[in-house]
Amino acid sequence: MATITAHGTQEVRQRRKPAAPYLLLIPAVAVLLLGLGYPVYWQIVTSFQEFGLAQQFGSAPPTFAGLDNYARIFSDSTAFAVVVRSIIFCLVNAGLTVILGLAFALLMRAVHGWAKVVLQIALLLAWATPVIAAVTVFRWLFNDQYGVINWLLVKMGLTGFRGHVWTATPLSFFLVATIIIVWMSVPFVALSLFAGLTQVNDELLEAARIDGANKTQILWRIIMPLVRPVLAIVLLLQIIWDLRVFAQIKLLQDAGAPIAETNLLGNFIYDLGMNRNNFGGAAAVAIFVLLLTVVLSAPYVRSLLKEDES
Amino acid sequence: MTTVATRPHAHVSQAAPRRRVLTPRRIGKWALSLLAVVVAVCWAFPVYWMVLSAFTPNALLRSTTPRFLPTRGTLSNFHYLLQSGSGFWPALRMSLSVTLLTVVLVLVFAFLGALAISRWRFKGRKSFILAVLFIQMLPAEGLFIAQYKMLSSVGLLNNVIGVSVIYTAAVVPFTIWMLRGFVAGIPAELEEAAMVDGLSRTQAFMRITLPLLAPGLVASGVYAFLQAWNEFTVALVALPSQTSQTLPLWLRTFMSASASRGIDWAQVMAASTLIAIPVIVFFLFVQGRMTSGLVSGAVKG
Numbered sequence: 001m002a003t004i005t006a007h008g009t010q011e012v013r014q015r016r017k018p019a020a021p022y023l024l025l026i027p028a029v030a031v032l033l034l035g036l037g038y039p040v041y042w043q044i045v046t047s048f049q050e051f052g053l054a055q056q057f058g059s060a061p062p063t064f065a066g067l068d069n070y071a072r073i074f075s076d077s078t079a080f081a082v083v084v085r086s087i088i089f090c091l092v093n094a095g096l097t098v099i100l101g102l103a104f105a106l107l108m109r110a111v112h113g114w115a116k117v118v119l120q121i122a123l124l125l126a127w128a129t130p131v132i133a134a135v136t137v138f139r140w141l142f143n144d145q146y147g148v149i150n151w152l153l154v155k156m157g158l159t160g161f162r163g164h165v166w167t168a169t170p171l172s173f174f175l176v177a178t179i180i181i182v183w184m185s186v187p188f189v190a191l192s193l194f195a196g197l198t199q200v201n202d203e204l205l206e207a208a209r210i211d212g213a214n215k216t217q218i219l220w221r222i223i224m225p226l227v228r229p230v231l232a233i234v235l236l237l238q239i240i241w242d243l244r245v246f247a248q249i250k251l252l253q254d255a256g257a258p259i260a261e262t263n264l265l266g267n268f269i270y271d272l273g274m275n276r277n278n279f280g281g282a283a284a285v286a287i288f289v290l291l292l293t294v295v296l297s298a299p300y301v302r303s304l305l306k307e308d309e310s
Numbered sequence: 311m312t313t314v315a316t317r318p319h320a321h322v323s324q325a326a327p328r329r330r331v332l333t334p335r336r337i338g339k340w341a342l343s344l345l346a347v348v349v350a351v352c353w354a355f356p357v358y359w360m361v362l363s364a365f366t367p368n369a370l371l372r373s374t375t376p377r378f379l380p381t382r383g384t385l386s387n388f389h390y391l392l393q394s395g396s397g398f399w400p401a402l403r404m405s406l407s408v409t410l411l412t413v414v415l416v417l418v419f420a421f422l423g424a425l426a427i428s429r430w431r432f433k434g435r436k437s438f439i440l441a442v443l444f445i446q447m448l449p450a451e452g453l454f455i456a457q458y459k460m461l462s463s464v465g466l467l468n469n470v471i472g473v474s475v476i477y478t479a480a481v482v483p484f485t486i487w488m489l490r491g492f493v494a495g496i497p498a499e500l501e502e503a504a505m506v507d508g509l510s511r512t513q514a515f516m517r518i519t520l521p522l523l524a525p526g527l528v529a530s531g532v533y534a535f536l537q538a539w540n541e542f543t544v545a546l547v548a549l550p551s552q553t554s555q556t557l558p559l560w561l562r563t564f565m566s567a568s569a570s571r572g573i574d575w576a577q578v579m580a581a582s583t584l585i586a587i588p589v590i591v592f593f594l595f596v597q598g599r600m601t602s603g604l605v606s607g608a609v610k611g
Contacts, residue, residue, distance in 0.1 A: 018432070020426070020430065021426035021427070021429075021430035021432045021435070022426075022432070024422040024423065024425055024426035025422070025423055025426045025427075025438065027418065027419040027422055027423075028419045028420065028422065028423035028482050028486060029438075031415070031419055031475060031478050031479050031482060032445065032479050032482065032483070034475055034479065035457070035475050035476045035478065035479025035480065036445060036448065036453065036479045036480070038460055039453050039456035039457045039459075039460055040453065040456070042456045042459060042460060043453070043455075043456040046456070046459075104349065107342060107345065107346050107349070108346070110339065110342045111339065111342045111343040111345075111346045112339065112340075112343045114343075115342075115343035115344075115346040115347055115350075116346065118346065118347055118350045119346045119347070119349060119350040119353075121350070121354070122349070122350035122351070122353040122354035123350075123353060124593070124594065125353070125354050125357045125590065126353050126354070126356070126357065127593070128586075128589055128590040128593035128594070129356075129357055129586055129589070129590065130539070130540040130558065130585055130586055130589050131540060131542060131558075132540070132542055132557075132558040132561050132562070132582070132585065133360065133561075133582040133583075133585055133586040134356070136360075136561065136565065136578060136579075136582045137356045137357075137359060137360040137579065137582060138356065140359070140360075140363065140575050140578070140579060141356060141359065143575070145372075146371060146372055146373075146376075146575070148359065148376050151374075151375070151376055183353065183356065186353075187353075240447060240449075243449070244449035244450070244451045244452075246450070246451045246543050247542040247543055250542075250546070251542075251562065254562065254565070254566060265451065266449070266451030266543070269451060269452075269454075269455060270451075270454070270455070270546075270547075272455075273455035273458070274455070274458070274547065279455065279459065282455045283455065283456065286451075286452045286453065286455060286456065287452075289449060289451060289452040290448060290449075290452040290453070293447055293448060293449055293452065294444060294447070294448075297443075297444060297447040300447070301440065301443040301444055301447070304443050304487070305439070305440070305443065308439060308490075
């Protein structure tokens with residue numbers, strides 16, 4: 001691409017100052033190498049090493065262990081459970097987020113102008129709330145004694161929820177975590193899809209209506225195919241983002257949850273590295289997460305590159 | 311924006327020009343508008359509840375029936391937090407130092423990088439862009455243990471510089487990508503014309519290009535601010551000492567410190583509010599740019 005578009009003034013510039021772009025990139029490349037490059041390098045090396053407590057305190061040098069860390073981690077039932085749990089959690093959350101986001105985007109299109117603005121403001125408020133504040137306020141909402149949720153459920157006749165501790169069992173822990181993550185993520189999806197929907201040509205819909213298409217047909221045969229590219233991208237981004245829900249889980253575990261049964265990939269890495277000093281194992285799981293992210297990101301990166309070429 | 315949603319139904323009002331006849335379609339639209347308001351109330355409620363609880367005395371929060379409307383507001387929760395003993399001020403200072411350093415580094419580095427990739431076609435440009443796009447997707451969770459080891463080996467744990475470098479590396483890729491669009495929107499010819507008119511290259515840059523870039527720089531700066539201000543994962547490992555905590559870490563400690571005697575939710579909500587308000591304000595500035603930057607490729611494609 002660079003060779004095709006680079007002519008005229010660009011070429012003159014190139015001949016005059018061939019070093020300039022490289023010089024301009026030095027600071028960015030340097031900080032990337034320092035902040036991300038070296039950690040990735042260290043991680044790859046460590047994932048092939050025996051690196052535990054003894055190495056941590058310098059009493060023994062790290063020894064080469066080949067694929068031992070990978071083999072040990074992924075044949076371990078705890079790690080396997082974490083991977084399965086993370087993938088299920090990720091897919092459920094991404095799916096729910098995109099379905100609700102799409103519903104809200106279609107809703108915004110169908111309602112009066114004032115109602116749309118009200119909904120947009122509410123979504124922006126949720127989107128803008130920092131993770132720490134969001135988890136904290138949801139812990140308060142789901143508080144066993146004074147929380148609004150338990151009060152409401154008891155009010156509705158479900159007296160079993162009086163004093164119910166939501167974080168105590170893994171299933172209800174993940175229910176609360178899902179509510180938090182969906183609440184935080186839906187605004188981005190809904191507003192992006194709404195932006196995509198505004199690009200749908202109204203004359204096209206009018207034409208379809210004149211041709212006798214009913215509402216359902218218009219939605220599935222015309223609107224959906226037109227927003228499918230945006231839909232695919234937001235679903236992909238949600239899947240990638242929902243694989244990395246360390247902070248929400250960690251902060252929710254503070255409320256008193258069974259740690260081992262509620263750990264997701266990020267928390268498992270943290271646990272291995274910071275609590276058990278098994279840096280080799282932590283590095284191996286982290287490399288797995290990084291590779292998974294790169295593979296999943298490829299279609300998204302391709303769609304962004306298309307934008308650069310245009 | 312507001313006109314778009316109503317347009318598909320425009321022919322309805324043409325069919326029934328003056329009189330407000332309740333056609334099924336009109337009723338449907340009102341019902342959906344009502345539904346939208348209900349959804350909006352549900353979505354805004356946690357934020358409302360946070361702010362309301364922050365202004366309520368804790369004793370009142372512990373009543374059997376929650377009060378949903380403001381009564382007997384108090385500032386005492388905020389008073390308590392703003393006293394020296396709560397640890398809010400040191401955490402605020404830490405958060406501000408880390409955030410400001412990150413914003414400055416990100417703006418300078420990303421601006422230079424964006425200039426390079428949008429004004430020049432050079433060997434390695436495409437690989438650089440590809441690398442940048444992949445790097446911006448990498449999760450902190452896949453790197454933070456390694457970053458912790460790196461910082462501890464050079465003695466930069468609990469240090470503003472150490473954590474700021476990691477934040478800068480995490481934020482620079484997306485900001486380069488975001489600024490690239492702004493730089494590309496300013497033709498180089500504009501600068502050259504000014505130089506023909508007698509300005510030096512620096513003058514032309516300062517007087518012509520920089521003012522035109524201001525919106526892009528503001529959006530990038532706010533984005534970097536939000537990322538650094540909200541960051542929890544890296545901070546948790548890179549700032550282990552209680553004296554060097556940023557605000558999110560402080561809120562966590564503050565909450566667990568009061569957990570033994572029953573969490574004082576009024577104070578905790580006041581603390582959450584203090585952390586969230588600057589973010590919400592800044593966020594409203596940058597929101598439009600972020601959505602379009604993330605999905606514009608898909609919308610156009």
